[in-house]
Amino acid sequence: SSSGTSSRDPFVTDEARTSYEDIVSYNNFYELGLSKSEPAQNAGRLRLRPWAIACEGEVKKPEVIDLDTLLRWFPLEERVYRMRCVEAWSMVIPWLGFPLGALLRRLEPTSRARYVQFTTLLDREQLPGQRSDVLEWPYVEGLRIDEAMHPLTMLAVGLYGKSLLGQNGAPVRLVVPWKYGFKGCKSIVSIKLTERQPATSWSRAAPDEYGFYANVNPAVDHPRWSQATERRIGELRRRPTLPFNGYAEEVAGLYSGMDLRESF
Amino acid sequence: MRAPARTISPPRAAGAGVPAGRKLGWLPPAVVAGGLIPLVVLGLRAGAGALGPDPVAEALNQLGLLALVLLVASLAATPLKLVSGWTFPLRIRKALGLLAFFYACAHFLTYAIVDQGLDVRAIVEDITERPFLLAGFVALLVLVPLAATSTARMLKRLGAARWKRLHRLAYAAAVLGIVHFFLRVKKDATEPMIYAALLALLFAVRIASAVLHRRAAPR
Numbered sequence: 001s002s003s004g005t006s007s008r009d010p011f012v013t014d015e016a017r018t019s020y021e022d023i024v025s026y027n028n029f030y031e032l033g034l035s036k037s038e039p040a041q042n043a044g045r046l047r048l049r050p051w052a053i054a055c056e057g058e059v060k061k062p063e064v065i066d067l068d069t070l071l072r073w074f075p076l077e078e079r080v081y082r083m084r085c086v087e088a089w090s091m092v093i094p095w096l097g098f099p100l101g102a103l104l105r106r107l108e109p110t111s112r113a114r115y116v117q118f119t120t121l122l123d124r125e126q127l128p129g130q131r132s133d134v135l136e137w138p139y140v141e142g143l144r145i146d147e148a149m150h151p152l153t154m155l156a157v158g159l160y161g162k163s164l165l166g167q168n169g170a171p172v173r174l175v176v177p178w179k180y181g182f183k184g185c186k187s188i189v190s191i192k193l194t195e196r197q198p199a200t201s202w203s204r205a206a207p208d209e210y211g212f213y214a215n216v217n218p219a220v221d222h223p224r225w226s227q228a229t230e231r232r233i234g235e236l237r238r239r240p241t242l243p244f245n246g247y248a249e250e251v252a253g254l255y256s257g258m259d260l261r262e263s264f
Numbered sequence: 265m266r267a268p269a270r271t272i273s274p275p276r277a278a279g280a281g282v283p284a285g286r287k288l289g290w291l292p293p294a295v296v297a298g299g300l301i302p303l304v305v306l307g308l309r310a311g312a313g314a315l316g317p318d319p320v321a322e323a324l325n326q327l328g329l330l331a332l333v334l335l336v337a338s339l340a341a342t343p344l345k346l347v348s349g350w351t352f353p354l355r356i357r358k359a360l361g362l363l364a365f366f367y368a369c370a371h372f373l374t375y376a377i378v379d380q381g382l383d384v385r386a387i388v389e390d391i392t393e394r395p396f397l398l399a400g401f402v403a404l405l406v407l408v409p410l411a412a413t414s415t416a417r418m419l420k421r422l423g424a425a426r427w428k429r430l431h432r433l434a435y436a437a438a439v440l441g442i443v444h445f446f447l448r449v450k451k452d453a454t455e456p457m458i459y460a461a462l463l464a465l466l467f468a469v470r471i472a473s474a475v476l477h478r479r480a481a482p483r
Contacts, residue, residue, distance in 0.1 A: 021317075025317060026316065026318065037316070087450065221394075224394070231321070237379075
């Protein structure tokens with residue numbers, strides 16, 4: 001392309017970034033509290049080091065990897081992604097992290113590996129919200145392996161150039177920009193490759209409301225509210241929600257032949 | 265043509281409207297003034313940009329919650345009187361009900377003007393397609409005739425029996441308001457369930473009292 005009209009870079013959107021203050025004070029992380037503000041208040045309970053991730057399941061090289069070791073293996077990149085919450089609000093967040101695919105390739109998945117399951121730390125002292133039974137703990141999320149290997153999918157350890165804070169899922173979390181925010185498993189202690197589709201937390205809690213795929217889709221409403229529009233934090237008026245959160249060009253192909261109303 | 269004035273059957277009918285007597289005349293205006301304080305606080309916070317990262321959601325949540333709390337409070341007046349014998353709740357019932365209607369309107373207008381930018385088509389579509397919005401909107405509509413007939417003159421005009429029957433709709437509005445709230449929360453339904461339990465309790469007191477009355481009545 002000759003002119004700069006198609007400056008579209010899926011890895012770094014040029015949309016206005018949400019303020020750091022808002023990103024670290026408006027959070028859904030039930031393990032640290034049910035309101036939007038509680039996670040920031042309780043985040044200090046999380047002990048962020050030492051931190052290890054058990055990389056296990058259908059891989060040739062299972063290993064418990066210390067997070068600092070992991071950070072030496074993979075160079076950090078800044079990715080500026082839209083983040084769309086299932087509650088119909090959104091942010092633009094400059095994440096710092098590395099592609100999940102790089103780690104998975106290093107683990108050498110076996111031929112039976114078809115899904116990747118992520119698990120949050122289970123510790124009632126550090127994550128006091130786990131004393132309540134709003135969800136079954138620990139929090140579990142999952143991706144199909146091709147989704148997990150997609151270059152947009154990343155493990156984030158920071159934002160705005162700083163280390164992640166507890167309320168944002170420190171020290172390491174999943175970011176899948178074309179899916180609703182709840183797919184982004186926080187404070188991850190296990191990455192397990194599996195043959196079967198993992199039973200993920202929200203789809204187990206309310207299967208008719210939250211599907212396994214949870215791709216951002218303005219045409220498929222949550223049974224009780226619309227997904228057609230969203231409010232970008234920092235703005236007053238709603239804006240239309242884009243299919244796959246604006247990443248359709250990159251990821252729609254992963255779902256060709258699938259009925260996304262059925263597999264929502 | 266005006267309908268002939270009906271005779272209002274005392275003494276119970278008096279309890280349906282504004283109880284006679286001049287005692288505690290300062291109470292209703294004080295309740296109205298106190299009930300408007302949260303609005304002032306909300307306005308000041310909005311003006312100072314202190315409503316948090318999602319100020320529209322915060323304002324909507326606050327106004328909606330105030331409407332529901334005040335509506336339930338107004339419905340508590342009669343049961344409270346039945347249980348305690350106090351008459352002051354009946355004197356402030358109307359003020360509470362009107363405040364509830366006022367906050368319900370403010371809640372809806374914030375949604376229609378700020379959230380939806382007065383896009384009438386979008387609003388109609390939204391309300392007709394989302395059960396949770398429909399419940400809230402119908403609750404507001406139900407409150408309109410109640411607010412419109414809240415004056416002593418309208419009570420007289422309708423007749424106490426009809427007025428009472430009409431104003432029982434306040435229970436329907438409260439149920440719809442709670443359904444609206446319940447459908448909105450993602451997982452933790454504790455708060456709407458508290459209001460539902462409270463409303464059920466108030467209703468139970470009325471039923472129990474009616475049953476006891478019937479039993480105690482001379483044959």
